[in-house]
Amino acid sequence: MSEASASKPKISASRRLLLKTKLLKKAGSMLAAEKEEKKQERESTLSERVPPLKLSGLSVQDLQTLCKDLHQKIDVVDEDRYDIESKVVKNEKEIENLTMKITELKGKMKRPNLKRVKISADAMLGALLGAKVKESVDFKANLKTVKKEEEKKEEVTDWRKNVEAMSGMEGRKKLFDAGQ
Numbered sequence: 075m076s077e078a079s080a081s082k083p084k085i086s087a088s089r090r091l092l093l094k095t096k097l098l099k100k101a102g103s104m105l106a107a108e109k110e111e112k113k114q115e116r117e118s119t120l121s122e123r124v125p126p127l128k129l130s131g132l133s134v135q136d137l138q139t140l141c142k143d144l145h146q147k148i149d150v151v152d153e154d155r156y157d158i159e160s161k162v163v164k165n166e167k168e169i170e171n172l173t174m175k176i177t178e179l180k181g182k183m184k185r186p187n188l189k190r191v192k193i194s195a196d197a198m199l200g201a202l203l204g205a206k207v208k209e210s211v212d213f214k215a216n217l218k219t220v221k222k223e224e225e226k227k228e229e230v231t232d233w234r235k236n237v238e239a240m241s242g243m244e245g246r247k248k249l250f251d252a253g254q
Contacts, residue, residue: 127140
């Protein structure tokens with residue numbers, strides 16, 4: 075036996091599966107415990123920061139002052155939330171800029187060498203559209219046909235027929251005929 079096989083014992087597939095299931099069960103229980111701990115922590119901090127309201131036995135004036143105080147506290151909390159949100163956005167932009175600088179310092183990104191692949195139009199459509207296209211698509215059949223308008227040629231006719239059609243009064247036609 076060589077040293078590599080002696081130092082690295084092999085685990086059977088069933089043993090590996092058993093270990094994986096045990097790890098998943100343990101991780102699930104830890105996750106549930108963590109959720110419960112966060113829930114307890116949240117409830118305790120809320121009970122510290124927000125005392126329960128005692129509204130019974132208060133007059134209208136006392137209720138109005140209590141509402142005003144609550145509104146002021148809400149405004150303060152909203153201002154804090156806005157400040158924190160703006161800091162988070164600023165930090166995210168800074169992180170993005172720093173990651174861009176890091177990639178620039180590492181050097182230009184190398185493009186991988188792409189291999190040329192000869193593929194037919196049918197195979198490309200099959201890859202793009204999946205199994206929807208089964209038969210080959212005839213692109214020329216789907217093209218619109220454009221009919222060219224033929225130039226209108228004026229028919230050569232006897233000029234006398236044209237004159238008879240154009241003359242509105244019979245007298246002019248007779249004068250024209252008499253001149254001949």
